[in-house]
Amino acid sequence: MQVVIIGSGHAGFTAVNTFLKHGEDLDITMITEDPYPFYPRPVIYKVILGEKPENVIRYPKKWYSDNNINLVLNKKVFNIKSVDNCILTEDGSKYPYDKLLITTGSKPFIPPIPGIHDGPVYCLRSINDALDIREKAINCETKKATILGGGLLSVELAKALSDIEISPTIIDRSPYLLRKQLDGEGGHFFNKVLDKSLDTRFLFNSTCQKIKRNGEKITMEIKDVIGVSEYKCEFLLNATGIQNDNTLASKAGLDLGKYAINVDSYMNTSMKNIFAAGDAVDIGSFPGSKFGIIPTAIDQARVAAQNILGKRIQYHGTVPWTTLRVAGINLTSMGNVILESGVEEKGLIVDFEKGIYRKLFFKDQKLRGVILIGTRENLRLLKELTLKKASISDVKNEINLT
Ligand SMILES: Cc1cc2nc3c(=O)[nH]c(=O)nc-3n(C[C@H](O)[C@H](O)[C@H](O)COP(=O)(O)OP(=O)(O)OC[C@H]3O[C@@H](n4cnc5c(N)ncnc54)[C@H](O)[C@@H]3O)c2cc1C
Numbered sequence: 001m002q003v004v005i006i007g008s009g010h011a012g013f014t015a016v017n018t019f020l021k022h023g024e025d026l027d028i029t030m031i032t033e034d035p036y037p038f039y040p041r042p043v044i045y046k047v048i049l050g051e052k053p054e055n056v057i058r059y060p061k062k063w064y065s066d067n068n069i070n071l072v073l074n075k076k077v078f079n080i081k082s083v084d085n086c087i088l089t090e091d092g093s094k095y096p097y098d099k100l101l102i103t104t105g106s107k108p109f110i111p112p113i114p115g116i117h118d119g120p121v122y123c124l125r126s127i128n129d130a131l132d133i134r135e136k137a138i139n140c141e142t143k144k145a146t147i148l149g150g151g152l153l154s155v156e157l158a159k160a161l162s163d164i165e166i167s168p169t170i171i172d173r174s175p176y177l178l179r180k181q182l183d184g185e186g187g188h189f190f191n192k193v194l195d196k197s198l199d200t201r202f203l204f205n206s207t208c209q210k211i212k213r214n215g216e217k218i219t220m221e222i223k224d225v226i227g228v229s230e231y232k233c234e235f236l237l238n239a240t241g242i243q244n245d246n247t248l249a250s251k252a253g254l255d256l257g258k259y260a261i262n263v264d265s266y267m268n269t270s271m272k273n274i275f276a277a278g279d280a281v282d283i284g285s286f287p288g289s290k291f292g293i294i295p296t297a298i299d300q301a302r303v304a305a306q307n308i309l310g311k312r313i314q315y316h317g318t319v320p321w322t323t324l325r326v327a328g329i330n331l332t333s334m335g336n337v338i339l340e341s342g343v344e345e346k347g348l349i350v351d352f353e354k355g356i357y358r359k360l361f362f363k364d365q366k367l368r369g370v371i372l373i374g375t376r377e378n379l380r381l382l383k384e385l386t387l388k389k390a391s392i393s394d395v396k397n398e399i400n401l402t
Pocket of ligand 1: 043279
């Protein structure tokens, strides 16, 4: 069977591994527009620090040839001819398939700020982006950078830039960092501990309304609670989120959800021989799962690959799970940590001296989320309990909640 995978990110690479583990007599082609084979995206900040790209690549090209995988780099797929069961790349090549897996991921969201496109705005998604950011950082006269957005990526960028002697300022419309991973209390706690270890300026509750450029000089119009003021910078980075590029899928005539490709629980698209996984998939049909994270991409790719092999395995969603260590601080956010009606907070620990914060979130007496900052105590156990939505009494048997 001829299997073609478009994309070599977390989903594509997981699918390849699943095929190697469970498949027989497969003719696998993996095509990516990236010039490098698979690398985990969370480690590309190392390239900003000066690490060579080959050191962040998970397996060299030889690994693919040794495993009989036809790895095609640096080629953009521009059309899927489902009637003829083949895909076309921009250089005019044609690749036939019996089964196709789309894992084209997502791309940075660029906010529609007037003037933003009048010059370079640096985003971090790939090794090449990291190389561009490093080059700009090295040549940046003021040694200062401004990052739009206050999510995970901004914090990672701020840390990487600080490490190469660039002072970052993070601008975010929220009152604290990591709005998707932390509740308000945890967010303010994280800001305080981060303040101690990272030389970063934060402009919270602030929105950039306009960008004006004069050569290398950038003037931003920032609106905050006090009013509108001008803010000057030379090196502007954007980390305000991600979005899907559905051009390929819609050209192919695939059904789209609100944001991305529609799939059923077998990760099958609206066309029988075409499957999709990862950031390219619309998460709308899988309540509780989160778009744009590695655990979702991995779970979906495993299911898609096995169904391509003829099994009948369903995807039931992924409990969101983020752990990172930034500026020496361990941070874990798992499950749903949004405070909405009916949600109870328990087991709170706040210790500024030690830099430790812990909070457990329950709904209908069941554990639905956990935040840990500065500690990994009971991490594995808490993950298990969150995954099985343990009852308060079961959690109390294992963890001291007072
Ligand atoms: C810097 C960074 C740090 C991150 N850190 C974390 C983290 O700590 N935890 C976490 O859970 N998530 C993290 N993420 C998010 C995570 O990396 C993504 O959710 C994950 O990569 C999604 O995997 P994917 O395979 O669906 O897409 P991607 O990894 O984006 O892969 C998409 C692939 O498709 C290829 N492609 C796209 N269009 C075409 C085309 N037309 N033709 C050919 N090839 C194409 C691309 O070149 C790429 O190879 C991070 C992301 C970034 C950028």
